[in-house]
Amino acid sequence: MKYARLTKEQFEEMHQEFINFLATQSITADEWEKIKKDKPEAAEEELDIFSDLIWEGVLNKVEYLEHFSPNQIFLFRITEATIELIAIKVENEAIDITTREGYQWLQTNLMDDTVNIYTSTRVISDDRNKDIFALIKQGANITKGELYGYFLDVVQG
Numbered sequence: 001m002k003y004a005r006l007t008k009e010q011f012e013e014m015h016q017e018f019i020n021f022l023a024t025q026s027i028t029a030d031e032w033e034k035i036k037k038d039k040p041e042a043a044e045e046e047l048d049i050f051s052d053l054i055w056e057g058v059l060n061k062v063e064y065l066e067h068f069s070p071n072q073i074f075l076f077r078i079t080e081a082t083i084e085l086i087a088i089k090v091e092n093e094a095i096d097i098t099t100r101e102g103y104q105w106l107q108t109n110l111m112d113d114t115v116n117i118y119t120s121t122r123v124i125s126d127d128r129n130k131d132i133f134a135l136i137k138q139g140a141n142i143t144k145g146e147l148y149g150y151f152l153d154v155v156q157g
Contacts, residue, residue: 001048003055003133011047014054021050059129064145067138070096075148076140078124078132085120086151110154119155 011018022032027046036043065076071091077084088097088106092114096102109115124131136142 002052002130003059004051004137005048006051006054010054017054018050021053022046055133056129058142059132062132062142064143064148065132065135065140066143066147067135067140068098069139070098070102073097073147074140075151076135077145077148078128080124080128082121082123083131083135085118085122086148086155087118087120088151089116089118090114091116117151117155 006014019029022028025046027035032043035046063078065074065078067074067076071089071093073088075086075088090097090102090106092112095105095114097106106115110117
């Protein structure tokens, strides 16, 4: 398995897609029930293959990721060749930017001496989606990139 198995909830949401997936392999609903009962390892393998297909489709479309922690924000822009990072770090222990108050403090105090903004770019490995999935596993969320765009303007002055 290349990524991670979908959760029970995700499988429930993708019920129709999973039925279509089984149909492409000429597996009927009755046959699927029989496979689950008689060959659980084969059923597990089908679930893993389907999960990887879904992840692959999602990861192919990812352009932006965000990761928040109490004192840092990591904003990623993923291109075909690179992962660009804008990192915002608050050196003030009293500020937790994962809270509404802390985030509002950051918005009004961007130029404060305790706020540091860094940028970095690295080349993507041979497996773009695996790089993206690693960031998601570490807690990053897929976004539309509004925050990245905002801080890009700040950085570029």
